[in-house]
Amino acid sequence: MFMETLETLETLETTATVAPHIPGYTMSRPLGQGSSSTVWLATRDMDGARFAVKCAKPGAAGDRATAQVLEDLSREMRLLSDVQHKHLIRVHEVLHVGGMAEGTQGIVMDYAAGGSLANLVSARGKLSIGETVTILTPIAQALEYLHVNGTEHGDVSPGNVLFTAVGMPLLADLGIAAQVGDKPQNPGVGTPGFMDPAADESKDGSTSRESLQPHRDVYSLGAVGWYCLTGAAPEQEQDRPPLSLLVPEVPKALAAALEAALDPDPRNRPTARELGTAIFRSAAPEALDLSGAVHSSVIPELLTRRETLGRSPRQTILWLTRWRRLLQVRRRPVLRRSGRPRRRHDSPRQDRLRGGPGGSLGIRLVALAVVGALVGAASWILWQQDRPTTAMAHQAAMETGVADPGQEAEPRDLEDAQKIKDLPDALSETLRSADPLVAVPALSAVRDMALGERRLDLLDSVNAPGSPAEATDKQLSDYLRGAGTAFAGLRTTLTALTVEGPPQPDHVLVAVTAATSGYEERLASGAVVRTEGAGKPQQLRLDLVRSEGRWWISGILGAVSAG
Numbered sequence: 001m002f003m004e005t006l007e008t009l010e011t012l013e014t015t016a017t018v019a020p021h022i023p024g025y026t027m028s029r030p031l032g033q034g035s036s037s038t039v040w041l042a043t044r045d046m047d048g049a050r051f052a053v054k055c056a057k058p059g060a061a062g063d064r065a066t067a068q069v070l071e072d073l074s075r076e077m078r079l080l081s082d083v084q085h086k087h088l089i090r091v092h093e094v095l096h097v098g099g100m101a102e103g104t105q106g107i108v109m110d111y112a113a114g115g116s117l118a119n120l121v122s123a124r125g126k127l128s129i130g131e132t133v134t135i136l137t138p139i140a141q142a143l144e145y146l147h148v149n150g151t152e153h154g155d156v157s158p159g160n161v162l163f164t165a166v167g168m169p170l171l172a173d174l175g176i177a178a179q180v181g182d183k184p185q186n187p188g189v190g191t192p193g194f195m196d197p198a199a200d201e202s203k204d205g206s207t208s209r210e211s212l213q214p215h216r217d218v219y220s221l222g223a224v225g226w227y228c229l230t231g232a233a234p235e236q237e238q239d240r241p242p243l244s245l246l247v248p249e250v251p252k253a254l255a256a257a258l259e260a261a262l263d264p265d266p267r268n269r270p271t272a273r274e275l276g277t278a279i280f281r282s283a284a285p286e287a288l289d290l291s292g293a294v295h296s297s298v299i300p301e302l303l304t305r306r307e308t309l310g311r312s313p314r315q316t317i318l319w320l321t322r323w324r325r326l327l328q329v330r331r332r333p334v335l336r337r338s339g340r341p342r343r344r345h346d347s348p349r350q351d352r353l354r355g356g357p358g359g360s361l362g363i364r365l366v367a368l369a370v371v372g373a374l375v376g377a378a379s380w381i382l383w384q385q386d387r388p389t390t391a392m393a394h395q396a397a398m399e400t401g402v403a404d405p406g407q408e409a410e411p412r413d414l415e416d417a418q419k420i421k422d423l424p425d426a427l428s429e430t431l432r433s434a435d436p437l438v439a440v441p442a443l444s445a446v447r448d449m450a451l452g453e454r455r456l457d458l459l460d461s462v463n464a465p466g467s468p469a470e471a472t473d474k475q476l477s478d479y480l481r482g483a484g485t486a487f488a489g490l491r492t493t494l495t496a497l498t499v500e501g502p503p504q505p506d507h508v509l510v511a512v513t514a515a516t517s518g519y520e521e522r523l524a525s526g527a528v529v530r531t532e533g534a535g536k537p538q539q540l541r542l543d544l545v546r547s548e549g550r551w552w553i554s555g556i557l558g559a560v561s562a563g
């Protein structure tokens with residue numbers, strides 16, 4: 001359930017109850033409230049790390065007794081401790097909370113700085129098709145994970161879809177989730193507009209495995225998708241116009257997937273996995289623009305924003321300048337759809353993921369001009385990209401079957417294996433290291449080689465396919481191809497490599513200090529067209545995904561202090 005809107009988000013601070021006291025933490029501001037709890041931003045005194053602390057709202061539980069609210073909280077804690085998925089909010093501890101009702105507990109969990117989907121839509125209205133794909137795909141994956149592990153979420157709704165500062169979606173609030181063998185939880189509790197209308201009919205009170213109804217979550221996710229695209233929850237089937245009437249630009253496959261999820265007959269609905277797959281394949285994911293939808297104090301740490309396509313060059317420059325100032329890192333504009341030649345193994349679906357097989361000539365010229373203008377900057381800075389949020393969707397493509405592994409994995413695998421084999425032995429070995437701190441310098445060295453020797457196809461062995469890093473390097477390689485030049489002598493030195501946050505088996509953030517050497521931009525004849533001095537060291541974070549038995553770069557983010 002969600003109660004706060006963007007307007008109320010900023011005013012929550014003045015209206016929320018007195019901040020709770022938790023030894024070892026300093027409470028900052030309320031982040032949001034549900035029917036039964038208030039969630040506070042808290043800073044851990046020991047190390048300055050920030051968390052969200054969910055505290056029961058005594059006396060404000062409506063028709064649910066406070067005891068029930070507390071039971072839900074401890075239940076949520078137990079459930080969250082049992083599950084681990086990169087798109088599920090992680091819980092750290094449960095603590096006694098003072099300053100409120102006696103005996104109240106607080107769940108200390110990951111802080112989602114990007115706020116909730118409810119806030120986002122309330123601030124911006126309906127979202128784009130690509131943003132919707134970016135949000136729904138990982139949430140479908142989280143649901144699939146829960147369902148496979150015998151858990152039903154029970155309240156998939158806009159208030160429970162949260163975002164990290166880089167716009168990665170996280171599913172929150174397992175307060176009313178049900179597990180195999182549980183008695184049905186809080187019948188009738190959920191978020192109006194997002195609850196499966198068929199649920200009441202199918203409740204039989206049994207406590208067997210059959211009492212789990214994952215199709216209810218599927219309905220809710222379909223409703224959340226509808227909400228993203230239209231700005232409102234779907235009506236009941238008989239009162240609902242087809243999605244394509246409300247959103248004429250919606251791809252047929254996306255409309256069909258969401259409408260199937262909303263089918264009144266649960267037996268006709270896809271599973272969470274099928275729904276995620278269909279959504280992911282329906283359109284290219286796009287970064288979320290969270291900038292207008294978060295508390296003002298959070299804006300400087302956001303790493304998501306709208307793409308530059310569609311803005312005039314002047315608007316783009318002004319806008320980029322503003323963002324550079326905010327982020328205090330040097331960035332380059334991302335111009336999508338820049339006419340990348342097809343890879344041999346590219347499928348039409350990959351074309352769709354990349355936004356189509358080619359952009360207009362105008363866009364390509366602008367892209368080239370911008371790259372040309374920026375090419376004097378150190379290449380690691382050029383590598384920084386602006387759309388980190390799609391990393392998880394690309395990762396989904398490679399890892400979880402949301403993509404079509406049967407169609408893509410094998411040819412890519414073979415081609416990559418061949419390219420790696422052609423590298424010096426030591427390099428190809430370290431490239432395959434399971435340790436991301438070993439693999440990163442190798443990836444960087446291969447990239448230097450690609451740019452320095454104009455072996456541009458090597459970039460395919462560095463960047464995850466379809467990732468923001470690939471899109472950005474593609475502009476650089478297009479420039480080098482067009483100019484017929486290479487960055488001779490380019491060397492990137494990486495120091496202070498550390499893994500940031502808890503590493504996942506298939507996803508990790510590596511913080512590095514990167515400095516580029518001076519280099520000469522040379523034509524194939526050896527003629528030097530430009531000389532570039534050494535770059536200043538830059539603090540970066542590399543977003544890595546693991547696939548095909550090794551690490552790939554999905555995105556380069558500016559350094560942002562975590563926690």
Ligand SMILES: Nc1ncnc2c1ncn2[C@@H]1O[C@H](COP(=O)(O)OP(=O)(O)OP(=O)(O)O)[C@@H](O)[C@H]1O
Pocket residue numbers: 001002003004031032033034035036037038039052054089109110111112113115116155158159160162172173175
């Ligand atoms: N980890 C978090 N980081 C940032 N904000 C959060 C976090 N968890 C919750 N919030 C904010 O607090 C709001 C309420 O949280 P939540 O839905 O978990 O409360 P609730 O009392 O369980 O709600 P209800 O019982 O009505 O479903 C969310 O919509 C969101 O805006």
